[in-house]
Amino acid sequence: MIRATLLATTLLAAPAFAEEFRWAETTDPQTMDPHAVNSSPVLGFLNNVYEGLVRRGKDMSIEPALATSWEPIGAGEGWRFTLREGVTFHDGQAFDAQDVLFSYQRASDESSDTRSWFAPVSDVVVVDDYTVDIMTTAPNPIFPDSIANWMMMDSGWAADNNATLPDKESGNYATLNTNGTGAFRVTAREPGLRTLLEPFEGWWDTAEHNITRAELTPIQNPATAVAALLSGDVDLINPVPIQDAARLAGNDAVKVIQGIEARVIMLGFPHEADALKYSAETTDANPFADARVRQAVAHAVNVPAILQTIMRGNAEPASQLVSPAMRGFSAALADRPAYDVEAAKALLAEAGYADGFSFGLKCPNDRYLNDEAVCQAITGMLAQVGITAVLDAMPVQNYWPELRADNYDMYLLGWSPGTFDAEHPIRFLAATPNEEQKLGSWNFGGYSNARVDELLPMIQSEIDDTERQAMLDEVTRILQDEVAYVPMYVQPLVWGAKSNVDLTQRPDNFFILRWVTVN
Amino acid sequence: MADTSLPEVPVKDPSRLQLALQSDFFYQFKRSPVAVVSFVVVSILILSAIFAPLIAPHDPFDPSSLNLMNGFSAPMTPNAFTGETFWLGTDDQGRDVFSTILYGMRISLFVGAAAVAFAMVLGITLGLLAGYVGGWTETIIMRVADVQLTFPAILVAMLIFGIAKGVTPVEYRDQMAIWVLIIAIGLSDWVQFARVVRGATLVEKNKEYVQAARLIGRTSPAIMLRHILPNVLSPVLVIATISLALAIIAEATLSFLGVGAPPTQPSLGTLIRIGQGFLFSGEWWILLFPAVTLLTLALGVNLLGDWLRDALNPRLR
Numbered sequence: 139m140i141r142a143t144l145l146a147t148t149l150l151a152a153p154a155f156a157e158e159f160r161w162a163e164t165t166d167p168q169t170m171d172p173h174a175v176n177s178s179p180v181l182g183f184l185n186n187v188y189e190g191l192v193r194r195g196k197d198m199s200i201e202p203a204l205a206t207s208w209e210p211i212g213a214g215e216g217w218r219f220t221l222r223e224g225v226t227f228h229d230g231q232a233f234d235a236q237d238v239l240f241s242y243q244r245a246s247d248e249s250s251d252t253r254s255w256f257a258p259v260s261d262v263v264v265v266d267d268y269t270v271d272i273m274t275t276a277p278n279p280i281f282p283d284s285i286a287n288w289m290m291m292d293s294g295w296a297a298d299n300n301a302t303l304p305d306k307e308s309g310n311y312a313t314l315n316t317n318g319t320g321a322f323r324v325t326a327r328e329p330g331l332r333t334l335l336e337p338f339e340g341w342w343d344t345a346e347h348n349i350t351r352a353e354l355t356p357i358q359n360p361a362t363a364v365a366a367l368l369s370g371d372v373d374l375i376n377p378v379p380i381q382d383a384a385r386l387a388g389n390d391a392v393k394v395i396q397g398i399e400a401r402v403i404m405l406g407f408p409h410e411a412d413a414l415k416y417s418a419e420t421t422d423a424n425p426f427a428d429a430r431v432r433q434a435v436a437h438a439v440n441v442p443a444i445l446q447t448i449m450r451g452n453a454e455p456a457s458q459l460v461s462p463a464m465r466g467f468s469a470a471l472a473d474r475p476a477y478d479v480e481a482a483k484a485l486l487a488e489a490g491y492a493d494g495f496s497f498g499l500k501c502p503n504d505r506y507l508n509d510e511a512v513c514q515a516i517t518g519m520l521a522q523v524g525i526t527a528v529l530d531a532m533p534v535q536n537y538w539p540e541l542r543a544d545n546y547d548m549y550l551l552g553w554s555p556g557t558f559d560a561e562h563p564i565r566f567l568a569a570t571p572n573e574e575q576k577l578g579s580w581n582f583g584g585y586s587n588a589r590v591d592e593l594l595p596m597i598q599s600e601i602d603d604t605e606r607q608a609m610l611d612e613v614t615r616i617l618q619d620e621v622a623y624v625p626m627y628v629q630p631l632v633w634g635a636k637s638n639v640d641l642t643q644r645p646d647n648f649f650i651l652r653w654v655t656v657n
Numbered sequence: 658m659a660d661t662s663l664p665e666v667p668v669k670d671p672s673r674l675q676l677a678l679q680s681d682f683f684y685q686f687k688r689s690p691v692a693v694v695s696f697v698v699v700s701i702l703i704l705s706a707i708f709a710p711l712i713a714p715h716d717p718f719d720p721s722s723l724n725l726m727n728g729f730s731a732p733m734t735p736n737a738f739t740g741e742t743f744w745l746g747t748d749d750q751g752r753d754v755f756s757t758i759l760y761g762m763r764i765s766l767f768v769g770a771a772a773v774a775f776a777m778v779l780g781i782t783l784g785l786l787a788g789y790v791g792g793w794t795e796t797i798i799m800r801v802a803d804v805q806l807t808f809p810a811i812l813v814a815m816l817i818f819g820i821a822k823g824v825t826p827v828e829y830r831d832q833m834a835i836w837v838l839i840i841a842i843g844l845s846d847w848v849q850f851a852r853v854v855r856g857a858t859l860v861e862k863n864k865e866y867v868q869a870a871r872l873i874g875r876t877s878p879a880i881m882l883r884h885i886l887p888n889v890l891s892p893v894l895v896i897a898t899i900s901l902a903l904a905i906i907a908e909a910t911l912s913f914l915g916v917g918a919p920p921t922q923p924s925l926g927t928l929i930r931i932g933q934g935f936l937f938s939g940e941w942w943i944l945l946f947p948a949v950t951l952l953t954l955a956l957g958v959n960l961l962g963d964w965l966r967d968a969l970n971p972r973l974r
Contacts, residue, residue, distance in 0.1 A: 447751070518751075
């Protein structure tokens with residue numbers, strides 16, 4: 139009887155207690171500004187706070203958010219968005235077309251990292267308070283699909299707080315404070331320590347979650363995160379270290395949620411550099427400018443071994459910039475260059491580097507699954523064909539600035555196409571960097587191919603799927619032939635949660651708080 | 658001057674070794690089982706670290722010799738390619754844990770010893786100066802020492818390491834890491850030496866032999882180095898031994914925190930940091946063996962230091 143009463147009390151007490159939700163991620167979102175940095179930890183987190191005109195549902199499909207409907211204008215001159223009425227920002231200001239125009243200007247400014255998203259846009263016209271026309275330079279059938287992460291900011295709030303433009307380097311008011319329209323508002327932000335969220339009472343949509351308070355804690359050490367989950371300090375960790383997934387799955391108190399992420403992990407090269415930056419002896423030449431050397435790297439990296447040991451069989455090899463699950467994947471070009479030490483050595487000899495050379499390999503150590511271990515393994519594999527990599531692994535907040543400053547001879551990059559379409563990485567990673575046209579903004583090495591640049595706008599405006607795929611195939615073939623990048627594998631997605639947590643895992647690795655219920 | 662050495666005396670003097678074996682010091686050593694055991698253990702560890710290239714079956718610092726497919730081999734399993742046995746298993750990169758420990762211990766011991774030597778030279782010099790010269794020199798040196806004592810040593814070391822890393826070009830960072838570690842640990846450790854030496858110097862400098870030396874006109878540096886220093890060395894020796902254990906642990910701590918020896922040239926602390934990531938997944942050997950080695954080494958050196966302190970302390974006889 140006593141036991142029954144006790145049980146009843148615990149059951150009664152549990153929901154009230156459990157509404158507080160705590161989760162841990164390896165990377166702290168480096169800014170709260172939705173237009174400052176185009177990276178998943180930032181956009182993924184801010185999707186809980188800010189909203190775009192459209193948003194992605196549980197199956198990644200596009201659904202109405204701040205726009206209730208949209209339709210093409212004329213014969214493809216642009217898109218007309220009808221805005222949702224009665225939406226307010228967290229500070230109580232109403233949302234209208236002026237905020238869309240402002241958010242466009244802010245997000246497409248030169249100081250913004252999200253500039254490339256607006257490459258196809260020629261103009262944004264406010265028709266009335268709740269109607270906006272977004273004009274495109276050419277017909278762009280996938281445009282509404284491409285702006286799910288373009289988040290709306292209140293023009294008045296930004297102006298009042300002197301944050302009308304994003305500031306990537308030194309930061310401004312919007313770096314630490316938020317004012318979105320989303321389901322949650324940030325109540326406290328301590329960079330690197332914790333971020334507190336509470337549900338936004340005035341949210342326009344019906345809440346599905348039962349959370350009253352949420353807390354994000356960055357835990358850089360994966361083993362510490364696992365310990366925190368097992369001890370009940372956090373309700374969810376992202377990611378679960380690959381090596382611990384099997385063990386956690388066997389524990390009744392927690393569950394492992396696994397999927398294939400959209401992210402392809404690859405090696406990048408300094409295509410434009412005149413000389414290596416971190417070489418002991420090759421200081422006046424850039425071997426990586428030679429496609430044969432890049433091909434040798436592709437042959438030297440033993441991807442199956444990386445997948446079997448470091449990834450413990452939880453990842454798929456990649457041959458191109460997108461994974462097979464993405465729209466526009468080139469099925470005919472699905473094979474990776476084989477692991478072949480002899481071929482790699484022969485190619486190096488042919489390029490005049492039979493004796494090898496040394497160079498600097500940059501790597502993040504808190505961004506991708508086992509990133510540092512993968513880089514270390516690559517160092518060993520490259521040493522076997524005679525080229526010596528000096529590995530420099532660093533936290534991601536130092537990593538992007540280093541890459542932007544061209545401080546690398548080779549680097550590790552993971553790319554997840556925000557649009558779930560093969561066109562996305564071409565625009566960001568393969569197009570010749572061009573500030574004005576907002577192209578190639580993550581093409582750090584300055585890879586450039588005239589045919590790729592020519593095909594990109596054609597791909598963007600092509601409506602016929604077969605034609606479009608043929609062009610995508612051509613680009614993929616060029617990128618493979620020239621070894622613009624060395625795609626290695628598609629990163630697995632492994633989250634761990636307490637077994638009483640219900641949630642939805644999206645392949646873009648965004649953790650969406652409004653789909654979480656704690657039972 | 659002509660050669661003044663005397664012709665060889667035919668009387669048989671006891672040799673140095675005999676003298677040492679008959680000494681009070683050695684007698685005490687023999688009588689203490691703790692001292693003998695820890696001495697033997699530490700000697701074995703130091704020798705195996707020195708002769709690591711001869712003992713270790715693999716060269717773990719040569720990335721081209723590794724094969725990733727050997728990763729996570731359990732202890733006593735064979736190499737999939739050559740058939741050799743990995744006695745203590747391999748880590749995630751397929752590195753032989755036994756070889757890595759031997760090489761890692763080399764780095765740990767070298768960093769520890771060099772850091773203590775650096776701290777000792779710095780501490781003795783400043784301590785002698787402060788004790789002998791006195792006045793403003795003393796005030797400044799000892800107040801700096803006091804201030805530094807208020808910061809935890811590891812924090813000071815991390816600060817120095819961070820600054821040094823910032824100013825070193827990346828291509829030299831791996832080579833520099835070891836030296837930066839030595840300087841960082843040394844700089845965080847000199848206060849102990851300076852305090853003890855200053856205290857002893859204050860006592861010694863008023864003794865007759867120092868006054869005599871001063872009277873016959875010896876210079877201050879000569880008095881400090883030739884007359885006072887030999888008489889303050891025995892407590893320094895004790896501190897040095899105990900500091901060695903602490904320095905080895907400090908190095909391991911820094912490397913464990915990821916600011917020390919690079920993963921491509923791991924010290925014991927780096928190995929423990931790497932192994933700690935595989936604790937939940939069941940690959941215990943990557944963590945356990947380096948940790949046990951570090952524990953044994955630090956404990957052995959510490960016990961030796963303790964015994965040395967007792968043996969050299971006249972009040973305990």
